[in-house]
Amino acid sequence: MATGAxxxxxxxxxxxxxxLAWLLxxxxxxxxxxxxxxxxxxxxTGGVLALLVRLQLAWSxxxxxxxxxxxxxxxxxxxxxxxxxxxxxGAGFANYLLPLMIGAKDMAYPRINALSLWLIPLAALVMxxxxxxEGGSAAAGWTEYPPLTNGTFMPGKGTDLWILGVQxxxxxxxxxxxxxxxxxxxxxxxGMTLARMPIFVWMIVVTSVLVTFATPVxxxxxxxxxxxxxxxxxxxxxxxxxxxxLWQQLFWFYSHPAVYIMVLPAMGIISxxxxxxxxxxxxxxxxxxxxxxxxxxxxxxxxxxxxxxTGLSAPLTIWTMFATMSIGVPTGVKMFNWxxxxxxxxxxxxxxxxxxxxxxxxxxxxxxxxxxxxxxxxDYALNxxxxxxxxxxxxxxxxxxxxxxxxxxxxxxxxxxxxLNETLGKxxxxxxxxxxxxxxxxxxxxxxxxxxxxxxxxxxxxxWEYWNLxxxxxxxxxxxxxxxxxxxxxxxxxxxxxxxxxxxxxxxxLEWMISSPPxxxxxxxxxxxxxxxxxxxxxxxxxxxxxxxxxxx
Amino acid sequence: MTTHAATAQAAHxxxxxxxRGMFGMVLFIASEIMLFGGLFAGxxxxxxxxxxxxxxxxxxxxxxxxxxxxAILVIxxxxxxxxxxxxxxxxxxxxxxxxxxxxLLGTIFIGGQIYEWFLLMDHGLTAESGVYGxxxxxxxxxxxxxxxxxxxxxxxxxxxxxxRDFTPxxxxxxxxxxxxxxxxxxVWVFLYAALYVLV
Ligand code: HEM
Ligand SMILES: [Cu+2]
Numbered sequence: 001m002a003t004g005a006x007x008x009x010x011x012x013x014x015x016x017x018x019x020l021a022w023l024l025x026x027x028x029x030x031x032x033x034x035x036x037x038x039x040x041x042x043x044x045t046g047g048v049l050a051l052l053v054r055l056q057l058a059w060s061x062x063x064x065x066x067x068x069x070x071x072x073x074x075x076x077x078x079x080x081x082x083x084x085x086x087x088x089x090g091a092g093f094a095n096y097l098l099p100l101m102i103g104a105k106d107m108a109y110p111r112i113n114a115l116s117l118w119l120i121p122l123a124a125l126v127m128x129x130x131x132x133x134e135g136g137s138a139a140a141g142w143t144e145y146p147p148l149t150n151g152t153f154m155p156g157k158g159t160d161l162w163i164l165g166v167q168x169x170x171x172x173x174x175x176x177x178x179x180x181x182x183x184x185x186x187x188x189x190x191g192m193t194l195a196r197m198p199i200f201v202w203m204i205v206v207t208s209v210l211v212t213f214a215t216p217v218x219x220x221x222x223x224x225x226x227x228x229x230x231x232x233x234x235x236x237x238x239x240x241x242x243x244x245x246l247w248q249q250l251f252w253f254y255s256h257p258a259v260y261i262m263v264l265p266a267m268g269i270i271s272x273x274x275x276x277x278x279x280x281x282x283x284x285x286x287x288x289x290x291x292x293x294x295x296x297x298x299x300x301x302x303x304x305x306x307x308x309x310t311g312l313s314a315p316l317t318i319w320t321m322f323a324t325m326s327i328g329v330p331t332g333v334k335m336f337n338w339x340x341x342x343x344x345x346x347x348x349x350x351x352x353x354x355x356x357x358x359x360x361x362x363x364x365x366x367x368x369x370x371x372x373x374x375x376x377x378x379d380y381a382l383n384x385x386x387x388x389x390x391x392x393x394x395x396x397x398x399x400x401x402x403x404x405x406x407x408x409x410x411x412x413x414x415x416x417x418x419x420l421n422e423t424l425g426k427x428x429x430x431x432x433x434x435x436x437x438x439x440x441x442x443x444x445x446x447x448x449x450x451x452x453x454x455x456x457x458x459x460x461x462x463x464w465e466y467w468n469l470x471x472x473x474x475x476x477x478x479x480x481x482x483x484x485x486x487x488x489x490x491x492x493x494x495x496x497x498x499x500x501x502x503x504x505x506x507x508x509x510l511e512w513m514i515s516s517p518p519x520x521x522x523x524x525x526x527x528x529x530x531x532x533x534x535x536x537x538x539x540x541x542x543x544x545x546x547x548x549x550x551x552x553x
Numbered sequence: 554m555t556t557h558a559a560t561a562q563a564a565h566x567x568x569x570x571x572x573r574g575m576f577g578m579v580l581f582i583a584s585e586i587m588l589f590g591g592l593f594a595g596x597x598x599x600x601x602x603x604x605x606x607x608x609x610x611x612x613x614x615x616x617x618x619x620x621x622x623x624a625i626l627v628i629x630x631x632x633x634x635x636x637x638x639x640x641x642x643x644x645x646x647x648x649x650x651x652x653x654x655x656x657l658l659g660t661i662f663i664g665g666q667i668y669e670w671f672l673l674m675d676h677g678l679t680a681e682s683g684v685y686g687x688x689x690x691x692x693x694x695x696x697x698x699x700x701x702x703x704x705x706x707x708x709x710x711x712x713x714x715x716x717r718d719f720t721p722x723x724x725x726x727x728x729x730x731x732x733x734x735x736x737x738x739x740v741w742v743f744l745y746a747a748l749y750v751l752v
Contacts, residue, residue, distance in 0.1 A: 108573050178580045186573045212580055216588035224595060224691065233680050233687035235595065241608055241684040246598050250591055 026110035029518060031117050032096025033415060036408075038120055039089040044482065045128075046080035049073045051479055054439075058472035060460040070456035071139035072131070072158070078142035079127065079162065082262065083169050086400050088120050090265030091176045093407055094204040096415065098180055100511035101198045103189025103529070105522050108182040112175050119172035127165035130158035138162035141454055143251060144225065146236035146244045151229045160229060163222050170215045170222075173261075177208035177215075189510075191529030198509045198532065199282065202289045203268030206296040210257045210264075214300070218254035221247060245310055252303035260299045262396060263363075264292060266403025267334065270356040273406050274338055276505050277353035278345030284337040285532060291330035291337070298327050308376050309383045317376055324374040331367055335360070351425030352505075355406035358433055362398020366391055369444070384454075387447025393440045402432070405485075413500035416493065417516040424488040431481035438474025442467035508533040578729040582736045585699070589740050592692055596747060599684045606752075611685045612678040614669075619749035622665050623742060626700075629658030630738040633707065633731045640714065643721040652711045655734065659704045666697055689748055696737070696744055703737045706730040 016024055025031060053074050056065045065073065095113065099106055107113045130137035135156020140148045149159055184197070184205055225247065227233040234240030236247050275282045282288065304312055304320040312320070338360055347353070369391035373379050382388065405428075412420050451464050458464055503512040511518070512535045513527050527534055600606050607613050636651025638644075670690070673679075680690040710730045713719065719727055 109577065174581075174584050178577055178584070181580055182573055182577045185576060212584045213587050216584045217591035220588050220591035220595070220695075223695070224592075224687075227680065227687070227691055231680050231690075233691060234684055235599070235687055235691075240687075241599060241603055242687070243599065243602060246595055249598070250595060253591070 026106070026114050027520065028095050028099050028107045028110070028113060029415075031113055032092050032094075035088060035092025035095055035117055035120070038117075038124075039085050039092055042080050042084035042124060043089075044486075046077050046085060047479065047482060049077035049080065051475055053077060054472040054475040056456065057458075057468050059469065060458055060465055062457070065456065067456045068136060068139065071454075072137045074454060075138050075141050075162075076127070076131075079138065079166075081396075082142060082258075083166055084120065084124055084127070086262040086396065086404075087173060087258070088169070089404055090204070090207060090261070091116070091173070091180075093200075093265060093269065093404075093411075094180055094207075095176075097411065097511060098183060098201055098204055099187070100514070100518060100522060101201050101509050102184060102187065102192050103510050103523060103526055104183060104187035107179050108187060109179050113179055116172040116175040116179070119168050119175075123165040123168035123172070126161050126168065130156075130161040133157055133161075143255070144247075145251075146225065146228070146247050149225060149229070150236065154229075160226065163226050167219060167222055170219050173211045174215050177211035180204050180208045181212070189523070189526045189529060191534075192510075195286070196529060196532040196534075198268075199271035199285070199288055199292075200265075200268035200509075203264045203271070203292055206292045207261050207264045210261050210296055210299065214254045214257040214261070217250055218258075221250035221254070224250075245307075248307050248310065249303075252306045253300075256303040256306065257296075257299045259395070260295055263399050263403075264295070266359065266400045266407075267292065269403045269407040269410070270338065270359050272507075272509065273352045273356040273410050274341045276410075276507050277348050277350060277356070278342045279348075279506075280341055280345040281508075281533065281536075282337065283340030283343070284333075287333055288337045291333040294330040295327060298323065298330070302327060305374055305379070308379045321374055321376050325371055328367065328371050335364065335367075350409075350505075351420065351422055351429060352406045352410035354426060354429045355402045355409060358429065359399055359402040359406065362394055362402060362433075362436065366394025366396075366398055369394055382447055384452055385447040386443040386451045386453055389453050390440050390443035390447060393436070393443070397436055397440070405429075405432075410505065411511075412492075413504045414511055414516045414518070417498040417500050418492055418496040419500055419504065420492045421488050421496070424484055424491075428481045428484040428488065431477055431484060435474050435477030435479075435481055438477060439471045440474070442471045442474075446471075503535065503539075506536075506539065508536045510534055513538060572725060574725045574729055575732075578732055582733065585736065585740075589695070589743075592695060593743070593747065596688045596692060599688065603684070607685050608683055611682050612673065612676040614673065614678070614689060614749055616749040618665075618669050618672075619745050622662055622669070623745045625658050625662045625665065626738050626741050629655045629662065630735055632658060633734050636710075636714075637724075637727055637731050640719050640724040640727045641721055645714075645717070648714055648719075648727075649711075652707060652714065655731075656704060656707050656711060659700060659707065659734075663697060663700055663704070666693065692744055692748060696740055699737050699740070703730075703734045706733060 022030055022034065052065060053070065056062050056070055095107070095117075098104075127137070133156070135154075135158055137158040138144065138149075138154075138161070139158065140154060144159070144162070147153065184201060188197070224233070224235040228235055228237065228242075234242045236242050236244045238244070271282060271288055302320055302324040304316060305324045308317060308320070342357075349357075369387070373382055373388065373391060409420055409425055412418070445467050446464055449463055449467075451458065451462075458468075500516050502515055504516075505512070510523075510527060510529075514523060527538060531537055632651050632654030634651070636648050636655060639647030639649070639651055670693075673689075678686050678689070680686050707730055710727050714727065
C-alpha cells in the first residue's frame with residue numbers, strides 16, 4: 001500500500017543519485033540511518049578501547065599498555081561510548097522513527113537536521129585526532145575533574161580537543177532536540193493527539209527537554225575549563241579564589257540528567273517492542289508517560305549524589321539521598337508496566353523481544369546497584385571503586401545497549417525490507433548476556449574488595465586477580481557477540497530476500513502501515529488514527545472485527 | 554484499508570499549534586537561558602565563597618561605563634521593537650528606521666564593550682586577575698558573542714526587509730530575530746546588575 005510516487009514541487013525536483021544522494025540529503029530517514037551507522041561505528045571503536053583496557057587489567061602487572069596509554073584509552077572509551085554512541089544513537093532512532101510514528105512528512109527543520117548529523121563525525125575527528133598529537137588524548141576520565149585537568153597536570157592539547165569535540169556534539173544534540181520537540185508539537189497527523197502518541201515518541205520528547213535544558217550548562221562549564229587552561233582564568237584554581245568543586249557541581253548538573261538522556265530512548269524502544277511480542281497492549285500507557293516525565297523532572301534534582309564524598313553540607317546530602325532514592329519509584333512503576341504487559345500475553349521470543357527482556361533484567365540489577373550507592377554511608381565506601389563501574393554498565397550496557405539492539409532487530413526490516421538473521425540474533429543475544437554478566441558482575445565483588453576504578457595496574461595478592469581475569473574473559477565474550485552482529489548485518493543486507501513486507505511483526509504504530517523501506521514522502525494517504533494503536537485498529541478492521549480497539553489507559 | 558479522505562499531497566501534514574519557526578526560537582532561547590544560568594550560578598558560587606567582593610587589590614569595573622552600555626542596548630531593543638511594529642503594519646519606513654537603529658546601537662554597544670575591555674586591561678584587570686577578572690571577561694565575552702550573533706540576524710532581517718521580502722502577514726523571521734535580540738538585551742541587564750552594580 002501507499003507507495004505511489006508523488007509529483008514534487010519544482011524546487012525540490014533536483015535529484016542526486018548514488019553517494020551524493022546520501023551526503024546532501026535532508027530526508028529524515030536517510031539522516032536517521034546515517035546517524036545509526038556513524039554511532040554504531042563509534043560503538044565498535046569504543047569497544048576496541050575497552051578490550052585493550054580489560055586486557056591490561058586481566059592480570060596484575062600485565063604490561064600491555066603504558067600508564068599513559070591506559071589513561072587515554074579508558075578516558076576515550078567512556079567519552080566515545082557516551083558522547084559519540086549512546087547519546088546520538090537515540091537521536092538516530094528518533095530521526096528515522098519519530099516523523100513516521102506521528103504521520104509527518106519529515107522533521108520540522110530538515111537542514112538543521114542534516115547539520116546535527118554532520119557535526120557528529122566532525123566532533124569524532126576532533127576528538128580522535130588527539131591520539132596523534134604530542135601528549136595524546138584526554139586522559140583524566142570522562143568526568144575531566146580539575147585540578148587533574150588543569151594546564152599543569154594535563155599540559156597536552158588532548159584535553160582541549162576533547163572539550164572542543166564535546167562542545168560540537170552539544171550543539172548537535174541541542175539542534176536535534178529542538179527539532180524533535182517542534183516536529184512533535186507542530187507536525188502530527190490529524191487524529192494523532194498527544195495522548196495517542198507512541199511511547200517511543202513520548203520518551204524522545206522527555207529526552208529532548210533534558211537535552212535542551214541540561215546540555216547548555218555543560219557548554220558553559222566546558223568553556224570555563226577551556227579558558228582556565230588556555231587564557232589564564234582561574235575558575236577552578238583555589239589559589240586565585242576559584243574552586244574545583246564548582247566543576248563538579250556544574251558538570252553533574254548536566255551529567256546526571258544526561259544518564260536519562262542515555263536511557264530514556266531505549267526505554268521508549270522496549271515500550272514498543274514488548275507489547276508487540278506479547279500480543280497485548282502496553283499495560284498502563286499513561287503511567288509509562290507520567291513515570292518518564294517524573295524521571296525527567298526528578299533527574300534535575302539529584303546530581304549531587306555524585307559528590308557525596310566531597311563533603312557536602314548535611315542538609316544537601318540528606319536531600320540528595322532521598323531525592324535519588326525517589327527516582328527508584330517512577331523507575332519501578334515502569335518496570336511493573338513492562339512486566340504487566342508481558343503478563344498473560346502470548347509471548348514470542350524473537351530476537352527483538354529477547355533483547356527487550358534482557359533490558360528488563362539487566363536494568364533491574366543496575367537500578368538496585370544505584371539505590372545502594374545512593375545510600376550515603378554506603379557510597380562513602382563504594383565511591384570511586386569498581387562497584388560504580390558495575391552500576392554504570394548494568395544500566396548503560398544492560399539497559400541502553402540491549403534496548404538499542406532490540407530496536408535494531410525490530411526496525412531493520414522497516415529500514416531495508418529484509419530481516420536480520422534470527423538464529424544469529426539469538427546467538428548474539430546469549431553471548432552478550434553471558435558476556436556482560438561475566439564482565440560486570442565480578443566488578444561488584446572487586447568494588448566491595450576495595451579495588452579503585454581508573455587504575456592502570458594492581459598488585460598481586462590483594463584478592464583482585466581472579467575476578468579481573470573473569471571480567472576480561474567476559475569482555476571478550478561480548479566482543480565475540482559483536483562479531484556475530486557484524487556478520488549478521490552484512491550477510492542479511494547482502495543475501496537476505498526482501499520478505500519483510502509492510503508489517504512483519506504485526507506492529508501497533510504508524511510506521512508499519514507503509515512499505516518497507518518507506519517511500520520518500522512517507523505517507524501518500526494518511527491512515528485514520530483513533531487510538532494509540534492505529535496499525536492494530538486497521539488490521540482488526542481488515543480481518544473483519546467490528547468496532548475498534550477498546551480504549552485503555 | 555481505511556484512509557483519511559484528505560491526501561497528503563499538500564506540503565504540510567496536519568500542522569497545528571504555534572508557528573513552527575517561532576516555537577523553535579523559543580526553545581533555542583530557553584536553552585540559551587540555561588547556558589547563562591549555569592554561568593551565573595558559577596559566578597555567584599565563587600562570589601559567595603570569596604572573603605570579600607571584589608577581592609582585595611583588583612581594579613573594579615565602573616558602573617557608569619556599564620550603565621551607558623546598558624542604556625545603549627535597551628534603546629536598541631526598543632528600536633528593534635519599532636521595526637517589528639513597522640513590519641506588522643506594512644509600514645516600510647518605520648521598519649527600516651527601527652532596524653537600522655537597532656543595528657547601529659548594537660554595533661556601538663559591541664564597540665563600547667571592546668573599548669571598555671581595553672580600558673580595564675590598561676588598569677590591570679585581565680582574565681588572569683583571579684576569579685573577579687575571570688568571571689567578568691568570560692561572562693561579558695559570552696554575552697558579546699551572542700550580541701554578534703543577534704546583530705547578524707538583524708542584518709539579514711534588514712537586508713531581506715530592504716528588498717521587501719516581508720509582508721504584514723509573512724514576517725516570522727523578523728519576529729524570531731527580534732525576540733532573540735530582546736533576549737540578548739535582557740541577559741545584559743542581569744549581567745550589568747550582577748557584575749557592575751551588586752555590592
Ligand atoms: C534507580 C536509579 C539510579 C540510582 C538510584 C542511581 C544512583 C547513582 C549513584 C548514587 C551514583 C554515584 C556513585 C558514586 O560515584 O559513588 C551513580 C553513578 C552513576 N550512574 Fe546511576 N543511578 C541510577 C540509575 C542510573 C541510570 C539509569 C544510569 C544510566 C543510564 C546511570 C548512570 C550512572 C553513571 C554513568 C554513573 C557514574 C558516573 C561516574 O562517576 O563516572 N545511573 N548512580
Ligand atoms: Cu547520577
